[in-house]
Amino acid sequence: MTVAVVGAGVAGLVAARRLADLGVDVAVFEREEAVGGRVRSTREDGFVFDRGFQVLFTAYPAAQRELDYDALDLRYFKPGAVVARENHRSVLADPLRDPTALLESAANRDVTVGDKLRTLRLRRELADKPNRDIFAGEDASIAEYLDDLGFSAKFVQNFAAPFYGGITLDRTLSTSKKVFEFTFKMLTRGRIAVPADGMGAIPEQLADAARDAGAEIRLGETVTAVAGGDDPGLSLGGETLSADAVVVATDPKSARDLTDVFAIPTGERGCVTQYFAVDEPLGAGKRILLNAGDRRDGPGGEPGTAPNEVVPLSTVAPEYAPDDRELLSATFLGAPDETDDDLAESVRETLAAWYPERRFGDLELLHTARMPFAQFAQPPNIFDALPDNRAPDEEGVYLAGDYTEASSLNAAMESGRKVARAVYEDL
Template sequence: MQTTPRVLVAGGGLAGLVAARHLAAAGADAALLERRERVGGRVRTLERDGYRFDRGFQVLFTAYPAVRRELDLEALELRRFAPGATIAGPDGRSVLADPLREPGTIAKTLSTPFVSVGDALRVARLWWELRQTDPDELFAGSDERIDAFLRDRGFSDAFIEGFVAPFYGGITLDQSISISRHVFEYTFKTLAAGEMAVPAAGMGAIPTQLAARVHEAGGTIRTGVGVESVAADGGNSSRERPNTDGSVTVETDEGTVAADAVVVATDPPTARDLTGVESIPTDARGCVTQYYALPDDIDLETGRRLLLNATDRGPNHVVPHSAVAPEYAPDGMALLSATYLGVPDESDDALADRTRAALESWYPDREFDALEALHTERVPFAQFVQLPGFRDRLPDARDPAGSVYLAGDYTQWSSIQGAMESGRDAAKAMIDDLSR
């Protein structure tokens, strides 16, 4: 670039923060505008009375390539979940561990009603196949639903319905596991290669670290500034302007800002409104996560594993947060959460009653009268829908007309990996175009 371009990033989620960092590192005069008072987008942590509440059930997959590239994992002081899960079924609780990492759990895992010897062998074979596959190749080729893919490979209904449905229901917010097999393969490979973890300070520590890296690279961040419109080439509407390079005018709630180029890194509905790109997906999957306090002498005995619900009542899964990360709760107390898929319209009290009833049915020898609902996160747009073949319909970073670019997981796939990768891709596209 012959002169220093002035570029803006609209939106301070993970995609926007990564884009701003790479733009600043490339020598651009990069400024990020975020309408909220704090960066992070969907990845945030609320601290109150010694507890830490993430915005819904969120975890970090340590083997995501973009995570390893963009974050200092050691500085995040990660607290790791044990691999596998505790499954609560009609006949009680059972443990499904990872025999590849914990050979001593093989007998316990095979004694569960959800895993046969054949299922265990098929898991090992799939793990080996995916281990040999380049992550960039996992979204290529034919696609189908997760459940169809697993049945074609011979997995039993008990394994699919008792483990995969609630486990991947938590990852994809779709317990019918009707989404793309490619999402399953990518996350399965990632879990096999790494761990599932949270920062000791909560998931909000991730955007905090990314924001610090933006500043280190020479970029600036302004919070409390919302972007209302983006127009290029003399102020034409983003929907009407021709697909040519040129300056961009950004209207904010504080006034008008001119830039050589803009990255739109907002939520999908806002990005579609700002750019007019109709291929930005706006069909959403939501969830409700409710946090609870319990005296810490009531042990759910999950061994730092997720507690999956294999019945047709109650939440999809329960997370023993303070068992994994003691920093999430004050001394003497335990913090757990329950996640319901979709956006149920029950009151907070009604959801707490449902969770209490589920726990009492799973632990008939314990009392849960002391379960106290502390905080409820209702997230109507947690992910976009990822049915088989969804990647063929997603927009590209360069799809907006003029010098406007897209960054968001909706250009890749709905995940922290997708968000971070999209931020780097948008920055690279802009840098390449400005250099020409």
């Protein structure tokens, strides 16, 4: 029994490892020279640059099944965040997960007392709610959901919009409430972390596991077509290879082009993440700084875009930077037209507004990662329309990717597990 997997992203690697564990002869074909797809890291001059700001939710059930957390040597964020705007910074955290922040969070005036009580109530309601129930039933936007629960406009502007905007790349909170409920539950049951060697360590570990199980991973190999029916296989340059099944585990747009499955979502959410070196830490500890301000004037007084969040990466994971430097990341939502230098100036001005007591002349732009398709858009009711792992009307062709579940690392790993089971059952 032979299976060809197209794409060595997270979903494809999980599928390959699980199929190889079942005794299947598996070959993975990846057009890039490295595994990981959208989850990769670049190492340069002692710094680690992930492909956009990404984190691992340790409570992800699929991640707990597929990954060796100890081997990843995880570095953990502090629960909660720092709410930041001009001349203002305040800590907002869950005192049940971080008792050290109890007094600061209790005194925080960026959300109301009622918001804090509603958050604790929601924590209890979602903590043990089965994931299948979260993704079933009626849907609404996150904004509508929070309004129905009675959360204040202050809570939305100062916390929900920047925090969940960072998770969904959608600061308007027009994303499905099911994404909110699932991620909120994951936050209450686990922690946020990055591997010491960068997020790219996750697919590298999955690739090692797939190879150990017997799968072959061929890098720099571009698949131009796939076929199902009586003679499944793929075209690789001028070569045609046959297989008992083909698993398409590419990005959504490439998967749609290869399979003509138009249920694959291609509506995109993008972002730009810049990485900076500074001489001194920001003093925010191991918490993300959320931009609670509105859009602001850019360099030269032109309308500009401010970063949605700033992250003290090397404070969380010292391995991300040399011993004598601090590494920050700043993420802009969407696909801003500004140049890298103009975006960097926006970050410098934003930090200067948040920290009027400091100068940021030492802020050095090191790397810019532009991700026009970082996630697929997840409006309300999208989950009922996502494709199955079995490609319709094309026997022998299967789909593996987060787009069969939801846009997350957890979904990509879950899709890889499910497609391996589907292939094995069918063959």
